[in-house]
Amino acid sequence: MEYILTTDNICKSYGKAQVLKDVSLHIPKGAIYGLIGKNGAGKTTIMRIISGLQRPNSGSYAVFGVQNDDIIINNMRRRVGAIIENPAIYKDLSAYDNLKVQCMNLGLPSYEIIDELLKTVGLENTGKKTAGKFSLGMKQRLGIAIALCGSPDILILDEPINGLDPQGIIEIREMLLDLNKTKGTTILISSHLLDELSRVADNYGFIENGKIIKEISKEDLEKSLRKSTSIKVSDIDKTITFLDGKGLEYEIGKDNDISIFADDLIPSDLVVDLAGKGITVTNISQNEETLESYFMNLISDGKGEGNV
Amino acid sequence: MLYLAAAAIVLSIAVIILLIKCLLLRRAFDELTRDIKDQARGNTTVPVTLTTSDSHARNAAIVLNEEFKTLYEEKMRYEDGNKRISRAVTGISHDLRTPLTAINSYLDLMDEEKDETKRQEYLDRIKNRTEVLTDLTEELFRYSSVADKEEYTIFSGSREAVDIRKTTEDCLLSFYKLLSDKGIEPEISLPDDPVLVSCNKKAADRIIENVINNAVKYADKDLSVDLDPEGVIVFKNEAPDLSPVTVGKLFDRYYTVSDQKKSTGLGLFIARELMEQNGGSIDAEYNDGRLIITLKFAAQQ
Numbered sequence: 001m002e003y004i005l006t007t008d009n010i011c012k013s014y015g016k017a018q019v020l021k022d023v024s025l026h027i028p029k030g031a032i033y034g035l036i037g038k039n040g041a042g043k044t045t046i047m048r049i050i051s052g053l054q055r056p057n058s059g060s061y062a063v064f065g066v067q068n069d070d071i072i073i074n075n076m077r078r079r080v081g082a083i084i085e086n087p088a089i090y091k092d093l094s095a096y097d098n099l100k101v102q103c104m105n106l107g108l109p110s111y112e113i114i115d116e117l118l119k120t121v122g123l124e125n126t127g128k129k130t131a132g133k134f135s136l137g138m139k140q141r142l143g144i145a146i147a148l149c150g151s152p153d154i155l156i157l158d159e160p161i162n163g164l165d166p167q168g169i170i171e172i173r174e175m176l177l178d179l180n181k182t183k184g185t186t187i188l189i190s191s192h193l194l195d196e197l198s199r200v201a202d203n204y205g206f207i208e209n210g211k212i213i214k215e216i217s218k219e220d221l222e223k224s225l226r227k228s229t230s231i232k233v234s235d236i237d238k239t240i241t242f243l244d245g246k247g248l249e250y251e252i253g254k255d256n257d258i259s260i261f262a263d264d265l266i267p268s269d270l271v272v273d274l275a276g277k278g279i280t281v282t283n284i285s286q287n288e289e290t291l292e293s294y295f296m297n298l299i300s301d302g303k304g305e306g307n308v
Numbered sequence: 309m310l311y312l313a314a315a316a317i318v319l320s321i322a323v324i325i326l327l328i329k330c331l332l333l334r335r336a337f338d339e340l341t342r343d344i345k346d347q348a349r350g351n352t353t354v355p356v357t358l359t360t361s362d363s364h365a366r367n368a369a370i371v372l373n374e375e376f377k378t379l380y381e382e383k384m385r386y387e388d389g390n391k392r393i394s395r396a397v398t399g400i401s402h403d404l405r406t407p408l409t410a411i412n413s414y415l416d417l418m419d420e421e422k423d424e425t426k427r428q429e430y431l432d433r434i435k436n437r438t439e440v441l442t443d444l445t446e447e448l449f450r451y452s453s454v455a456d457k458e459e460y461t462i463f464s465g466s467r468e469a470v471d472i473r474k475t476t477e478d479c480l481l482s483f484y485k486l487l488s489d490k491g492i493e494p495e496i497s498l499p500d501d502p503v504l505v506s507c508n509k510k511a512a513d514r515i516i517e518n519v520i521n522n523a524v525k526y527a528d529k530d531l532s533v534d535l536d537p538e539g540v541i542v543f544k545n546e547a548p549d550l551s552p553v554t555v556g557k558l559f560d561r562y563y564t565v566s567d568q569k570k571s572t573g574l575g576l577f578i579a580r581e582l583m584e585q586n587g588g589s590i591d592a593e594y595n596d597g598r599l600i601i602t603l604k605f606a607a608q609q
Contacts, residue, residue, distance in 0.1 A: 064352075075342060077353045107339075107357035109369035151353040170551065183353055185383055 004029040004186050005050065005154060010059035012045055012210075019045050020210045022059070027154075027188060027203070032180055034201030035190040036295055042210040044084060044192040047158050050188075051082040063154070078106075081152030083160065087143020091132030095142050096125045098131055102149040113149065120179075121145045122171060137168035144172070147181075155179070157189045161196060169193075175198055198291040208299050225289045228259045229267060231274075232283035239279055259287070333401045340372065347376045350383040370425040403444050407437040411609055427575035469608050471502040472539055479516045480533065487531070488522050497533040505539040507586040512605075515590075516580050518575040519543055519601055526550075526599070539605035547599035555594040 005027040020042050027033045037304050048054045050061060052073075056076040061068050070251050089098050099114045099183045118124040121141040126134075131142055140160060145218040147155060157176075161169045177200060179185045191197045204221060206214040216224070228251075233239045236256055260270075271281050341359050346352040352440045358365055382404075414430045414437075430435040454521050480496060487494055505512075520543070523531050527545035559580045583590045587606035592599065 068435055078343075078357070107359050108355060109358055109366040109373065150357070151355055153352050153354065167552075181388075182384060183380075184387075185353070 001026075002029045003027060004031075005063055005188070007046070007050065007061040008059055009048060009172060010046065010056040010061060012042075012049065012054070012056050018210060019231045020049075020056070023207070023210070023212050025205055025212065026215060027186060030180070030184050030186055031203045032176065032187045032189065032201045033203045033205065034197045035188065035207060035224060036192075036194060036197065036291075037190070038192065038206035038299075041207045044158055044206060046207070047082065047084055047156050047190065051080060051084060051156055052077055052176045053084065054307055062291070074203070078150060079153045080156060081150060081154070082156035083147050084156070084158045087146065089131045089139060089142055089146065094128050094130055094303075095134075095138075095145070098142060099145055102146045106150045113151070117145045120148070120175065122175075137164045140164060140168075141172070143274060144175070148265035149301050151183075152185065154186045154188065155167070157187065158192055160189065160222045169196060174214075176200055180227055194291045194295060206295060206298055213298055219295070220290075221291075225294055226261050227263050227265075228261050228287050228289060229270070230283075230285050230287060231255050231270070231281050232257055233274065234280040234282065235278075236283050238277055239274065242274065242277055242279070259282055261289075321340065333362060333365065334359045336360045336362060340368060342364070344372075347371045347372075347378070350380050353380055400444075404441065407440045407444075411437045417564065448512055467506045467508055467606075469504045470507045472505045472507070472508050472512060472516075472541070472605055473498050473503045473535060474500075475512050475516050475539065476533065476535055479513070479520055483495075483520055483524055490524070490527070492524075492527055492529065492531055495530070497532075497534045499535060501537070503535060503537055503539055504608040505588075506608045508582075511582040511586055515579045516541075518579040518604065520591075522575050522597075523601075539607060541603040541605075543601045543603075544598055546597060548597055550594055550599055552594045555592050555599065557593050559590070 003026050005023045006261055007023055009022040010020055011018065011022060023046055025033075025046070035043050035046070045054070049056050050063070063073065063080060066073050066076045090101065093101065095118060096114060099117060100111055102109050103114065109304070115124070118126075121144055123138060123141055123145065126138070131139065134142065140163075140272075144155075144157070144160065147157075155176075161172055164172065166239070173196065176187055176189070180187055187200075189197070189201065202218045204214075204216050204218070205212055206216075231239075231252075231253070236252070236258070239258060240250075243258075243260065248265075251259045251261070253259055266283055267286070271284065274281055336358055339360075340356055343352060343354060343356070347356070348356070357377065358369050360366075380547045411434050414434050417451075418430050419428055421430065476498065480494065507515075520533075523543055523545050526547050526549065528548070529546045532542075532544045534544075543578040559576050576592075580590050583603065583605075589604045591604075593602075594600070
């Protein structure tokens with residue numbers, strides 16, 4: 001596997017508070033890497049360090065295989081585009097002029113790319129309207145366009161869909177997938193909307209209290225998600241006694257649906273067994289655990305080990 | 309003496325200015341070649357950037373950037389094409405396996421079956437499955453002949469006066485069985501008089517067929533076809549699987565909404581190409597869970 005961006009045991013403290021502890025990330029080329037963690041877990045800090053806005057206290061990182069203490073790292077940084085926290089835009093300038101300023105800053109020889117970028121992010125019809133009057137979603141999209149000015153190979157996005165409406169979320173999602181597919185841009189993205197993240201990311205890093213607790217690819221994740229079988233039955237009490245007797249793990253959801261967590265449960269056997277007890281099964285379906293509950297399990301496991 | 313001193317000062321200033329220019333240009337050269345290896349190999353999309361405003365250096369950078377961009381796009385297309393082919397092969401082998409498995413199991417059954425009427429029934433089923441197989445291979449052939457060429461050259465004949473009302477009518481008739489099988493009662497509104505438009509006859513047949521074919525594939529409940537005397541046809545159908553974003557991609561080559569429905573994703577792409585060649589336009593919009601496809605044919609002069 002070819003990694004485009006790696007970090008090696010990065011530590012960072014603000015005063016006495018240690019926010020990152022031995023963080024090692026491995027981001028494959030062409031991946032959409034989802035960084036998952038609660039608020040304050042250290043997502044933004046690691047992104048700031050990778051973008052060169054902060055220095056780590058110890059540890060190192062490499063962009064395109066170039067270490068952060070190498071003199072040509074600044075050269076490699078030109079291949080990284082980032083929006084950390086709020087997009088940096090000039091409120092008194094139009095979308096076009098904002099992009100022009102960025103192109104000048106980068107030293108691009110021509111500004112042809114601007115129209116193309118405005119189209120990519122869907123801001124081509126904003127004309128002379130100043131960015132200060134943009135809606136939150138439009139600002140966010142302008143921010144992404146600015147980050148894309150230098151045609152980066154790596155795009156770092158910190159919570160890009162925060163505060164967007166459902167339509168805006170879909171647009172950003174489709175845009176990122178398109179960028180990844182047509183240009184091969186590697187994307188590092190953080191969000192706490194896990195369901196949304198699971199629709200774009202193909203690699204995940206779980207961060208909790210400044211520690212990476214798991215790095216996993218989408219295929220491996222799908223394999224390790226627990227399968228659950230949901231049933232609707234005529235008699236809940238009898239069913240529960242039966243399930244307890246079998247030692248199966250279950251949960252009772254809304255409308256008295258019973259979710260049974262077992263990978264090797266055979267539905268026909270279950271139905272026959274329950275019918276034998278005089279219980280009618282009116283509905284049966286198989287589901288996969290959501291990313292959210294996987295994450296919650298992961299965190300509670302980590303804590304469990306810490307306490308013992 | 310004074311003149312000489314003044315000349316010397318002017319000369320040295322000129323030399324200094326030229327030296328600075330020289331240094332700036334040297335730096336520009338370094339900047340031009342800074343990432344050139346990675347750019348030429350397609351490892352990075354980062355363009356050449358300059359710190360000098362010298363127009364010749366900028367020009368060189370612009371030319372380089374254009375060429376690198378083309379190169380990178382070619383590389384991506386090549387890689388994407390490879391992926392697409394392997395996906396298509398996987399899809400085809402899945403599609404072929406279903407009828408083959410059925411044929412095999414009926415053949416096994418026939419070995420043991422003595423009853424003639426049963427055997428006849430199995431034979432009919434096998435025949436049915438081989439027809440499916442024939443259709444599939446036909447589709448596969450079409451796909452490969454299209455995928456082969458860099459640009460799909462679509463039949464383009466000269467334009468003539470075509471009665472689009474009759475074309476639509478004929479086409480709807482040929483889809484009548486498919487529609488009634490799905491339980492769809494199409495709402496059709498056509499003008500009383502023939503509607504003459506300027507289009508190639510074969511192209512018009514193909515366009516209408518492709519659009520209706522698409523609607524039949526994805527419509528679940530209803531389909532309405534509305535032709536006005538100006539040569540504008542509006543197709544509407546319920547399409548719960550779509551979203552405004554996916555509708556925008558409907559005319560892209562190989563774009564298919566759902567993989568289960570056997571389709572190469574070429575139908576609407578071809579319809580658009582033909583429509584544009586014949587001076588017309590085709591648009592899709594999505595409103596309230598309904599897909600609306602509008603065909604505007606060029607008017608007959």
